Amino acid sequence: MKEINMIDAPKYVDERVKIGVWLTNKRSSGKIAFLQLRDGTAFFKELL
Numbered sequence: 001m002k003e004i005n006m007i008d009a010p011k012y013v014d015e016r017v018k019i020g021v022w023l024t025n026k027r028s029s030g031k032i033a034f035l036q037l038r039d040g041t042a043f044f045k046e047l048l
Contacts, residue, residue, distance in 0.1 A: 001016060003020065006038075023037060
């Protein structure tokens with residue numbers, strides 16, 4: 001599996017890749033959680 005930086009993720013749509021990230025912020029509202037991930041090149045907000 002190829003390891004990429006988060007900023008390059010749009011180039012790998014529908015492909016399986018590995019991104020080393022850390023959690024910078026977590027926010028929740030009831031059953032919904034929002035995670036903010038970072039790898040040094042970009043931030044990514046994920047809805048769970």
